[in-house]
Amino acid sequence: MKRIIESRKFLGVDKTASLKELKSEYRNLMKEWHPDKFADNEAGREDAEGKSKQIIEAYHFLVSVAPETIEQNLVQYNETVANSQILNYSYEKSLLQLNFVDGSSYEYFGVPKNVYNKFCNADAPARFCRRNIYNEFVYRKVSKAVEA
DSSP, rough: OOOHHHHHHHTTTTTTTHHHHHHHHHHHHHHHGGGGGGGGHHHHHHHHHHHHHHHHHHOOOOOOOOSHHHHHHHHHHHHHHHSSSSEEEEEETTEEEEEETTTEEEEEOOOOOHHHHHHHHSHHHHHHHHHHHTTEEEEEEEEOOOOO
16 A cells, blocks of 8 residues: 555545546656756656656556456456466565466555465365455555466
């Protein structure tokens, strides 16, 4: 959740911002911080390159967790979590990443340590996730399923 909040703050948007508003703010910031604007100023250009990379990263991240993006991919997400087994997982600083047998990977944000511990100790991890993780936390897809 911290990354979401920081990205929104960095781009100057609130949590109700639509994809259209995100794109507009992204374009405005890129116009302001595009490295080509600082062609005659080496230090300014290097600063602008760093800033533009941060803008691009924040924009793409927020697009990946936006409700519109989630809605567009909901059918595929539901198919993956219903039909594909969890291959492996990792957890760091309230970020749970689940990797599925079909090649899909999803990150879940704001997962408390106690929920993660219960997941690790669950007799049926997939059932635990269906009840406690899949529809409870903000998520984003980090890799696509392998087409058979």
